[in-house]
Amino acid sequence: MSAVMITRKVRKWEKLPGKNTFCCDGRVMMARQKGVFYLTLFLIVGTCALFFAFECPYLAVHLSPAIPVFAVLLFLFVIAMLLRTSFSDPGVLPRALPEEAMFIEMEIEAANGNVPTGQRAPPRIRNVQINNQIVKLKYCYTCKIFRPPRASHCSICDNCVDRFDHHCPWVGNCVGKRNYRYFYLFTLSLSMLTIYIFTFDIVHMVMREFLLFLIRRDTQFTVLEVLVCFFTLWSVVGLTGFHTYLISLNQTTNEDIKGSWSGKNRVQNPYSHKNIIKNCCEVLCGPTYPSVLSVVIAASAPFQNVVLRLQKTTAPLIPNEHTPDDAKPSIAASAEKSPSPREEHPPAPKVPPLASPETDVEDKTH
Numbered sequence: 001m002s003a004v005m006i007t008r009k010v011r012k013w014e015k016l017p018g019k020n021t022f023c024c025d026g027r028v029m030m031a032r033q034k035g036v037f038y039l040t041l042f043l044i045v046g047t048c049a050l051f052f053a054f055e056c057p058y059l060a061v062h063l064s065p066a067i068p069v070f071a072v073l074l075f076l077f078v079i080a081m082l083l084r085t086s087f088s089d090p091g092v093l094p095r096a097l098p099e100e101a102m103f104i105e106m107e108i109e110a111a112n113g114n115v116p117t118g119q120r121a122p123p124r125i126r127n128v129q130i131n132n133q134i135v136k137l138k139y140c141y142t143c144k145i146f147r148p149p150r151a152s153h154c155s156i157c158d159n160c161v162d163r164f165d166h167h168c169p170w171v172g173n174c175v176g177k178r179n180y181r182y183f184y185l186f187t188l189s190l191s192m193l194t195i196y197i198f199t200f201d202i203v204h205m206v207m208r209e210f211l212l213f214l215i216r217r218d219t220q221f222t223v224l225e226v227l228v229c230f231f232t233l234w235s236v237v238g239l240t241g242f243h244t245y246l247i248s249l250n251q252t253t254n255e256d257i258k259g260s261w262s263g264k265n266r267v268q269n270p271y272s273h274k275n276i277i278k279n280c281c282e283v284l285c286g287p288t289y290p291s292v293l294s295v296v297i298a299a300s301a302p303f304q305n306v307v308l309r310l311q312k313t314t315a316p317l318i319p320n321e322h323t324p325d326d327a328k329p330s331i332a333a334s335a336e337k338s339p340s341p342r343e344e345h346p347p348a349p350k351v352p353p354l355a356s357p358e359t360d361v362e363d364k365t366h
């Protein structure tokens, strides 16, 4: 008799200790607090249902049948973008496995040497050079990894997220590298849908004679729609305008809040192409990235250093220099003085002056 050993594939998301919930074999992912997301869904579906029920029949007969058709298409697009943003992996960076964490810890200890008792250990930071600017990689004490550039730890989801933008309770998920463009398309299409419904509500009211319209019972829902759209309009259109501004600069909300590239220390955004069209193309039409969470973890998987694996695609490591200033900023500036990637281990590396004062807003635990 031959014994058959059946081994089940275990994927990264199954071992993710963050506060996310998963279903459909890991294809659907959301934050645990979903109350505001259901409110968003209710407001969109409810307002559109009233519009289809009370406005569209009249407008289709007296104006054009294209009005409800376009409204349906726009509504479906908005819902598709909302669900895509809410249910997808925003770019979560899995925590280090115990062996990986142990190796990184040994590396840090070897680099820092023995810290005398009573003295504070130097900050855990590594430098990488991106477009002639030095960017600091911070160590996440929760995930036990050096975060890649632009990543941050979301205190609500309790995960590090690549190109972290912000945590959006309205969509019930983090917005990051993998779902930012869908989030932007959601806000853009929702702005268009709100303006569309608001405009045709007003048209409907005018066509049915305004004063007469207000006292009719069957048209009171139209007044409700106008009020919902009016108050939604300002926030949604404002949000879309803000993200259009960020995209044109190739900047994230997180970086904007921190003032990472505010320029007061002559720090410039190393990711910006200094061209609005190029920045928009990169953010909205750039390559899509596969989810790291679907990677299979085998019991006999060869040891991999998470840090090196992540940084392979970003930039060369620069020797770190622990100065007292290390504690505050995470980005250092300067083009000319920055050491070449080839100068891996010089006796006294010259690191350019530190610049942008950056505090980790999201990472409240550290």
Ligand SMILES: [Zn+2]
Pocket: 140, 141, 142, 143, 144, 152, 153, 154, 158, 159, 160
């Ligand atoms: Zn983290």
Ligand SMILES: [Zn+2]
Pocket: 031, 154, 155, 156, 157, 158, 166, 167, 168, 173, 174, 175
């Ligand atoms: Zn989050």
